[in-house]
Amino acid sequence: MIEAHGLAKRYGSKTAVDHVTFTVQPGRVTGFLGPNGAGKSTTMRMIMGLDKPTAGTVTVNGRPYAKLARPLAEVGALLEAKAVHSGRSAFNHLRALAATHAIPTQRVLDVIELTGLESVAKKRVGGFSLGMGQRLGIAAALLGDPQTLILDEPVNGLDPEGVIWVRNLAKHLASEGRTVFLSSHLMSEVALTADHVIVIGRGRILADTSVEDLIAASERKHVRVRSPQAGDLAALLKEKDAQVTAPEADVLEVTGPDAASVGELAAAGRIVLHELTPIQSTLEEAYMSLTADAVEYRSENLSDDAGAEPADLAAAAVGAHLTDPSTTAPAAGRPATGTAPATSSQEVSDR
Numbered sequence: 001m002i003e004a005h006g007l008a009k010r011y012g013s014k015t016a017v018d019h020v021t022f023t024v025q026p027g028r029v030t031g032f033l034g035p036n037g038a039g040k041s042t043t044m045r046m047i048m049g050l051d052k053p054t055a056g057t058v059t060v061n062g063r064p065y066a067k068l069a070r071p072l073a074e075v076g077a078l079l080e081a082k083a084v085h086s087g088r089s090a091f092n093h094l095r096a097l098a099a100t101h102a103i104p105t106q107r108v109l110d111v112i113e114l115t116g117l118e119s120v121a122k123k124r125v126g127g128f129s130l131g132m133g134q135r136l137g138i139a140a141a142l143l144g145d146p147q148t149l150i151l152d153e154p155v156n157g158l159d160p161e162g163v164i165w166v167r168n169l170a171k172h173l174a175s176e177g178r179t180v181f182l183s184s185h186l187m188s189e190v191a192l193t194a195d196h197v198i199v200i201g202r203g204r205i206l207a208d209t210s211v212e213d214l215i216a217a218s219e220r221k222h223v224r225v226r227s228p229q230a231g232d233l234a235a236l237l238k239e240k241d242a243q244v245t246a247p248e249a250d251v252l253e254v255t256g257p258d259a260a261s262v263g264e265l266a267a268a269g270r271i272v273l274h275e276l277t278p279i280q281s282t283l284e285e286a287y288m289s290l291t292a293d294a295v296e297y298r299s300e301n302l303s304d305d306a307g308a309e310p311a312d313l314a315a316a317a318v319g320a321h322l323t324d325p326s327t328t329a330p331a332a333g334r335p336a337t338g339t340a341p342a343t344s345s346q347e348v349s350d351r
């Protein structure tokens, strides 16, 4: 178990992590989600004793990292791929690490096999691709057979097969009762891998919830109606206890009844409709709306004309509010029809 209490880190005037409190439980995969610069890596480095907190505490199995008797056997981390001696072979790198903890060579061979590195184990690490470097980093994290795994952006640079492999490995390790804490900036990836998610933005926790609850909350949807008699329709709907807002003079957003019921009510009241659209936002949209104010580096929006729909926006056909409305802007909506299927792992790995 990982426990952080009031954990904070400042670099000069920059607050990277702002007094966060959370628990990462064993037996499940916890996703640590946030945009670039949100504070994920800094938090993970503090867990691993690589950065000193400005305030607060963080423990692994009840102790600060520095107090762990056999750290490699208690917590394994992939923090920065390629943070290895580039002249060494993968095998020698792992064997050197193992020697510091009296881990037998057989375990080195086991993790090489587990991470699919057999064919390149004798090659210099300096020539490794990003994906091979990620696999080597995961092999090193697994070396001590630790109860707790911390993986910073583990699917970065992996090909589709590698992405699925990491996903299954994380789930498998959690099913063995281990604590698995895995960061990503992609909601679609976390939704597929994690049971629980902690969302961070500008160093603060924005949500700490199960993926199941997140998806259930996301399934709330509404109906968009355009009518020259919007006022009359709104009155009829309110009589039926529907929640109605009017974002434009002739447009209503209706929560409660489905599109068919709204249409039938309008017909019964002889009300003309110009549009009747069921709206369901995606999980990714809900996440983007949640972190909208917390994005440090923002790129220009591409216009719809360019046909450029971010792949991860189309990932899960669910979405809505995630947490405390005071910290959350309303989730952007989109028509439920024509929602694209789940993001392919190639798209995930390319991002």
Ligand SMILES: Nc1ncnc2c1ncn2[C@@H]1O[C@H](COP(=O)(O)OP(=O)(O)OP(=O)(O)O)[C@@H](O)[C@H]1O
Residues within 6 Å of the ligand: 011, 014, 015, 016, 017, 034, 035, 036, 037, 038, 039, 040, 041, 042, 043, 185, 296
């Ligand atoms: N050593 C450092 N010195 C100064 N600022 C730093 C340092 N490390 C991180 N930061 C800043 O702290 C903030 C949090 O960075 P961090 O790397 O933890 O974010 P992140 O969520 O891991 O982002 P990414 O997904 O881009 O890796 C950023 O604004 C970053 O620029």
